[in-house]
Amino acid sequence: MAQTLEVIVFDVNETLSDMSPIAERFVEAGAPAYMAKLWFATLLRDGFALAATGDAARFADIGTEILTGLLEAAGVADPEGTARRLASSVADLPLHPDVPDAIRALRATGYRLVTLTNGAAQVAENLFAMAGLRGEFEQLLSVEDAPAWKPHPSSYRYAAQRCGVREQEMLLVAAHPWDIHGAARGGLRTAWVNRAGAPYPSYLARPEATVTSLAQLPSALAGTS
Amino acid sequence: MAQTLEVIVFDVNETLSDMSPIAERFVEAGAPAYMAKLWFATLLRDGFALAATGDAARFADIGTEILTGLLEAAGVADPEGTARRLASSVADLPLHPDVPDAIRALRATGYRLVTLTNGAAQVAENLFAMAGLRGEFEQLLSVEDAPAWKPHPSSYRYAAQRCGVREQEMLLVAAHPWDIHGAARGGLRTAWVNRAGAPYPSYLARPEATVTSLAQLPSALAGTS
Numbered sequence: 001m002a003q004t005l006e007v008i009v010f011d012v013n014e015t016l017s018d019m020s021p022i023a024e025r026f027v028e029a030g031a032p033a034y035m036a037k038l039w040f041a042t043l044l045r046d047g048f049a050l051a052a053t054g055d056a057a058r059f060a061d062i063g064t065e066i067l068t069g070l071l072e073a074a075g076v077a078d079p080e081g082t083a084r085r086l087a088s089s090v091a092d093l094p095l096h097p098d099v100p101d102a103i104r105a106l107r108a109t110g111y112r113l114v115t116l117t118n119g120a121a122q123v124a125e126n127l128f129a130m131a132g133l134r135g136e137f138e139q140l141l142s143v144e145d146a147p148a149w150k151p152h153p154s155s156y157r158y159a160a161q162r163c164g165v166r167e168q169e170m171l172l173v174a175a176h177p178w179d180i181h182g183a184a185r186g187g188l189r190t191a192w193v194n195r196a197g198a199p200y201p202s203y204l205a206r207p208e209a210t211v212t213s214l215a216q217l218p219s220a221l222a223g224t225s
Numbered sequence: 226m227a228q229t230l231e232v233i234v235f236d237v238n239e240t241l242s243d244m245s246p247i248a249e250r251f252v253e254a255g256a257p258a259y260m261a262k263l264w265f266a267t268l269l270r271d272g273f274a275l276a277a278t279g280d281a282a283r284f285a286d287i288g289t290e291i292l293t294g295l296l297e298a299a300g301v302a303d304p305e306g307t308a309r310r311l312a313s314s315v316a317d318l319p320l321h322p323d324v325p326d327a328i329r330a331l332r333a334t335g336y337r338l339v340t341l342t343n344g345a346a347q348v349a350e351n352l353f354a355m356a357g358l359r360g361e362f363e364q365l366l367s368v369e370d371a372p373a374w375k376p377h378p379s380s381y382r383y384a385a386q387r388c389g390v391r392e393q394e395m396l397l398v399a400a401h402p403w404d405i406h407g408a409a410r411g412g413l414r415t416a417w418v419n420r421a422g423a424p425y426p427s428y429l430a431r432p433e434a435t436v437t438s439l440a441q442l443p444s445a446l447a448g449t450s
């Protein structure tokens with residue numbers, strides 16, 4: 001794989017950031033812990049519905065509106081303000097502990113590193129600024145500048161164009177199977193980060209490589225060169 | 226609206242069937258009640274991800290696989306068997322009480338009635354057989370025979386072709402805003418069934434008509450003719 005691979009594209013939410021603290025923040029705000037997962041699934045559902053019709057809206061806008069409705073239905077006080085606060089806290093999450101060393105190792109090997117998120121590019125900026133990793137990344141990209149969200153093929157094409165490479169010269173690293181699926185359909189190489197040991201959905205395009213920690217990624221890439 | 230309107234296309238799950246008993250069945254199976262909503266949102270998320278890449282899988286297959294994972298994570302015994310049983314119970318739900326009279330009134334007015342579901346056509350068959358309504362419907366359609374799921378435009382085009390009309394001569398009636406959005410983008414007329422009094426998402430194409438009960442639909446159509 002390493003022979004023709006130029007650019008490694010990282011997804012951000014859940015792939016690099018640890019979203020598990022979100023559930024506690026929901027509880028602190030008076031909402032049930034499970035609502036964090038329901039919110040994220042519903043937010044992606046509507047974003048993907050837009051992608052399926054060739055439309056798009058901003059992640060934060062969809063997220064805040066859906067969360068307001070969920071909090072209101074659950075009887076939480078000041079649903080709109082609470083939704084805004086919880087939604088913006090996605091930008092204030094820790095990196096998974098396996099991220100910094102793996103990023104530095106991959107960069108030291110000579111790969112060009114970028115991120116591509118369905119959210120705002122600012123989320124990756126914040127994550128890396130705190131961890132002192134911003135300098136390892138060439139570009140922090142968002143689908144806000146692409147025609148549609150991931151997993152629509154135009155989102156990965158946009159990243160390839162911004163990097164000046166062909167899709168086949170890019171590897172997408174993501175924790176979400178739907179992202180692996182879209183990248184594979186778009187002609188990218190793929191590595192699935194499966195920290196929880198989950199089964200891979202049978203109905204989605206399979207990853208080329210699977211790692212249970214980003215720490216395995218450098219050797220996974222070397223092994224397939 | 227009635228002048229050029231030939232065919233009324235009904236969505237099935239939640240639009241005609243009352244899905245609220247599903248939550249009780251989850252509890253009876255040892256799963257938390259909220260899992261019903263999380264399951265349905267996650268199932269649609271993955272189905273829409275496939276639609277965004279021009280792919281498709283069967284609703285029951287995605288649904289059973291996702292539910293198995295959710296039940297397993299929640300420590301429910303026999304997750305696969307329980308998932309299969311719960312997923313198939315979508316075909317065994319009551320109609321909303323406002324459905325039968327409205328269907329008969331619309332048919333008596335001369336509209337041609339069909340259904341279009343992301344699930345199996347058999348679900349609508351079961352619903353109508355029990356309620357003695359099957360004879361009111363010309364066709365019960367499923368996206369299983371279309372190129373992609375709703376809200377992809379090809380799903381509504383498929384329904385128009387099967388009915389031998391243009392998209393503009395069809396009205397989609399649906400409880401889900403993402404369905405209204407897709408139909409509007411596909412050139413159909415749209416009526417949103419908002420039984421719960423929810424706000425309409427600002428980021429989706431708006432419905433031409435909104436009713437809080439199907440009982441209002443005949444007069445809503447007459448009023449816009």
